Amino acid sequence: MREVAVEDILGRTPIHLDEEPIRRTIEGKVVLMTGAADSIGSELCRQIAPFQPAAIVGYEIAESPLFAIDREIRQKFPNVPFLAEIGNIQDRRRFEDVLRRRHPSAVYHAAAYKHVPLMETHVFEAIENNVFGTYNVL
Ligand SMILES: NC(=O)c1ccc[n+]([C@@H]2O[C@H](COP(=O)([O-])OP(=O)(O)OC[C@H]3O[C@@H](n4cnc5c(N)ncnc54)[C@H](O)[C@@H]3O)[C@@H](O)[C@H]2O)c1
Numbered sequence: 706m707r708e709v710a711v712e713d714i715l716g717r718t719p720i721h722l723d724e725e726p727i728r729r730t731i732e733g734k735v736v737l738m739t740g741a742a743d744s745i746g747s748e749l750c751r752q753i754a755p756f757q758p759a760a761i762v763g764y765e766i767a768e769s770p771l772f773a774i775d776r777e778i779r780q781k782f783p784n785v786p787f788l789a790e791i792g793n794i795q796d797r798r799r800f801e802d803v804l805r806r807r808h809p810s811a812v813y814h815a816a817a818y819k820h821v822p823l824m825e826t827h828v829f830e831a832i833e834n835n836v837f838g839t840y841n842v843l
């Protein structure tokens with residue numbers, strides 16, 4: 706008997722990342738993550754932290770999940786400052802304020818609505834968030 710590894714059930718050859726370009730983008734730099742608290746954003750924070758950024762700025766609208774990832778990153782990576790910023794990507798002034806104060810070198814954008822059937826019944830909200838919100842971030 707042996708432990709089952711993720712690769713056993715992946716169903717494809719694992720992808721090996723070329724870490725050098727990633728390190729160049731992150732190491733010693735301030736990195737901002739929108740949507741930092743949930744699936745993609747929080748996992749990116751976990752994967753970015755080992756590359757020793759100067760800080761991770763978590764820009765996120767959901768307060769309790771942001772609190773949770775803030776605590777998790779501080780516990781797991783005590784040398785990486787996690788700077789939690791409550792904010793909405795639809796609020797351009799607030800986002801600009803955070804950019805001005807935190808000076809990120811790289812921005813990773815994961816803030817979005819993602820549940821297609823739900824958003825198909827909320828078309829305007831989906832466009833406001835995912836299209837105009839992304840436009841603000843750009
Ligand atoms: N989860 C996946 O497997 C997957 C795969 C490929 C692509 N994606 C894409 O990645 C993006 C994020 O997906 P996810 O699975 O992490 O979604 P999620 O719902 O788990 O996380 C999105 C996060 O963004 C935040 N957010 C939403 N609107 C915001 C706003 N206006 N301002 C600030 N924060 C806001 C939410 O509070 C949440 O924490 C989506 O565009 C999704 O389509 C996800």
